[in-house]
Amino acid sequence: MHAEGSDETKEGGEQLHGIGAVAAQTGVSERTLRYYEEIGLLTPRDHSPGGMRRYCSEDIDRVRRIRELQTLMGFNLEEIRSVIAAESRLNTLREDFRSSSDSDHQREVLDAALQALDELRDAARAKIAALQGFLADLDERFARHRRRLEELQAARDAKEEHG
């Protein structure tokens, strides 16, 4: 077993990683990474001359974000795709503004992306609020049941002490 193919100390580029390393670091399967690529959710930064996927650290961040949006927000991959797309547009804001000749259109696009991000915040806040209500209900039920159990327990203890 030789070392992992995670380190590429070339002068020009960033650290690139093989699919196995990415899978290990993110906890998803290699199949899942290929599937994400298949549906256009995550395209590796580069490929080796032989055709092997080379992921950069941003790609790894994106995998983690995908999982976050899945587990925390309960989004499906299609919804996640649009969220990621909006975020990507915001992250390439400067270049888009410089390179584009059609600035009005670009502003509309970026406004839409910002609005999408805002809607995501709203969704997150709504979910937090709902979960807090859910938790409050749980707390109440827990306290009530525990009280009842303790009462019955005290009754039993008293009976045993008495007997």
Add this chain to the structure above:
Amino acid sequence: MHAEGSDETKEGGEQLHGIGAVAAQTGVSERTLRYYEEIGLLTPRDHSPGGMRRYCSEDIDRVRRIRELQTLMGFNLEEIRSVIAAESRLNTLREDFRSSSDSDHQREVLDAALQALDELRDAARAKIAALQGFLADLDERFARHRRRLEELQAARDAKEEHG
């Protein structure tokens, strides 16, 4: 069109509802209700002599709870089944304590149910905390991007005013 089969003003029993009424009230399909029954997640309180499902209001509450655990906690129906089972055990606490001769065993069961409920609370709290971190990150990113967009917009406005 005669009236809905939701009202059964019989002296003895509670209000029972047909599967269509339950579906309408909870927003799930009839198929879903039958499926929940199929996997032992929700058995209707009663059946008509002809074999038709008769749900009580507790059943409706349970449907809503199932959806809550699905959408808020992201549980699958198997996980929900165990949660519901624990809650049911707690809800039948009194009868169980009375009817059971083996009180020690019953206490163990109830302790376990209480612990399950407590673990659910922990899970909810963890999810809330994670979502709050997620939201804080979103807020930060949103503010940052909005600032940048406004700066660029101001620059463009100044240029237009100047030219």
Add this chain to the structure above:
DNA sequence: CGGTAATCTTACGTTGACGTAAACCAGAGG
């Protein structure tokens, strides 16, 4: 330069959570 581990493509399988269609009952109203 050879061997072994990692990765590739292709393609079919699986699982959960239902949807949908067919053909047969149930029950209230007229």
Add this chain to the structure above:
DNA sequence: CCTCTGGTTTACGTCAACGTAAGATTACCG
């Protein structure tokens, strides 16, 4: 009694999100 709406069982279909297996190819290591 008939009809009409709502309900029943049975069974096959579907869709997302992967799992899994096969066989070929690439990459690194000594």
